[in-house]
Amino acid sequence: NRNYAISVIPGDGIGKEVMPEGIRVLERAASLYGFTIEQTWQDFACCDYYAKHGQMMPDDWKAQIGNPDAIFFGAVGWPDTVPDHISLWGSLLQFRREYDQYVNLRPVRLMPGVPCPLVGREPGDIDFWVVRENTEGEYSSVGGKMFPGTPREVVIQETVMTRHGTDRVLRYAFELAATRDRKHVTSATKSNGIAITMPWWDERVEEMAKNYPTVTHDKYHIDILTAQFVLNPDRFDVVVASNLFGDILSDLGPACTGTIGVAPSGNINPDRTAPSLFEPVHGSAPDIAGKGIANPVGQIWSAAMMLEHLGEADAAAAIMRAVETVLAQPGLRTGDLKGKANTEQCGKAIADAL
């Protein structure tokens, strides 16, 4: 059955502008590769919805979304009207948890046409994956305040890691590494400073590694690991990290390859007990929203990741070839990459290159 039910959630800001281009490319790919996409658009998980309803999503959002094959997401957040922690915890972070999308998967790849801020790096030199734990860890809602509003104020937030939650993301990382040429896993830790959770994380990595004799592994403390991303990005193959460390590394990685404007991500439930969600790494970008100039490549690359997940590997690969072709041409890139195209022109060019 190659008819895919996709829940489409554009969200806020430039999410609403890049989504149509993601859909354009998806539809073109469907007609070329002989599958169909059945879209259901949702108007919630955005700050406009919050303005009308006082919450980011309806109470029955799960029922409304139903059981699609995947969720195609834009970006959420509009801090001028809704504080970020409210908009995010009321939408994206809920999806990740409630749908048990326990892997956040992001490629770090130097693409043609994207100027690299690092000296002497060429497309092909940098090509690795960040595998981020996506449901627990530092992103907990456990904690609170004592003596609030007084000079004695104490604020506590707990990091909660479970063996269940840790082992499964480590397993995903080692499995992924096993399919790659270099077969190497790098673990992000901070066991010298964060002295309860992180030494334990290191132990779990060692345990898991025993199951993968063909995969090599090492670890770096997060501080020096960020330095290594800048100094030796060619060293990495699969980097596995906790929720917060993975968040940091998966913005820093794309920055080291030129821009987070083109980077995609998958929020993946590998057990397929609930839908996975695909979204660009960039946010809603209030500063450029409404101008039609946002770079649609992050959304389009996310479409490719989604198709890969759905089993349409040929279509996914074709989209990536089209993206590379278009990025290589200044007339077809958007302004953030010193190109001349607007969002729609760039999206159309990629659809045509397909």
Add this chain to the structure above:
Amino acid sequence: NRNYAISVIPGDGIGKEVMPEGIRVLERAASLYGFTIEQTWQDFACCDYYAKHGQMMPDDWKAQIGNPDAIFFGAVGWPDTVPDHISLWGSLLQFRREYDQYVNLRPVRLMPGVPCPLVGREPGDIDFWVVRENTEGEYSSVGGKMFPGTPREVVIQETVMTRHGTDRVLRYAFELAATRDRKHVTSATKSNGIAITMPWWDERVEEMAKNYPTVTHDKYHIDILTAQFVLNPDRFDVVVASNLFGDILSDLGPACTGTIGVAPSGNINPDRTAPSLFEPVHGSAPDIAGKGIANPVGQIWSAAMMLEHLGEADAAAAIMRAVETVLAQPGLRTGDLKGKANTEQCGKAIADAL
């Protein structure tokens, strides 16, 4: 009284190799600028001590250190014999807390002779400070395990922030910015994801900013902030951050300016109720220890920061000029900077350039 009592703690690995060069330059500066340095060397706070005594420091370490004007520290850690969290929590992290060194201050400055990994950046383009909270926050020892060693295992670590601890480091950052040309503070946050402590951190920043009408400020989430360090490092003036975020940024910043091998840091008690501690940013570097090839500049620059703190600003500035002179000459730099000198030759060259 220009006689300074300095507690000297070389520590482990290359700490023992770069310390003599730091001392060499310090003594030369003293004789040239007419002050004296009274050194007391300590053999604890290192893994050799641990091997003999089963702990990193004697029980009466505070009494043994006494009340020096400052502590000059090398590096600690030797993971092959003592796990990092034990060696660090038993030494450096204890100093920071027990001596209430609540500011960790690190310059990010592009120096001549240090090849910058970022495209098109010249010495002078990048010049800012990272002000890191150094006693609380994410580096707590509060937490524990439930169901340890079983599949149900849950591990919890608490981040603890206090108004007392937060406000004083923010104040330091705003005061520092007020003395600088650009008068700008950037706060590192993650209030969209870390939803209890970080929104509160943002509030404290806004409160503190009200006292400094001449200082501008903004904030970035830590993920995108690391990206900005790579893409727009010229944008920053003073960056203030929690303990963990500051740890990350103060390794990443020096990496963006070429190497953490030359970066210094001050662990400062601004109220001078206890000694401050000055140390290079690099660690004990087991991989190159014992070869006499480590770069001594981080230790020597730390000596300059220490002299600045002691009120010997002229001598501090002279050391920095000598460092710049030597770094500009390949024959005098160490191998990590594609130079030809070993640790001692580089240290001597800087002392002579004074």
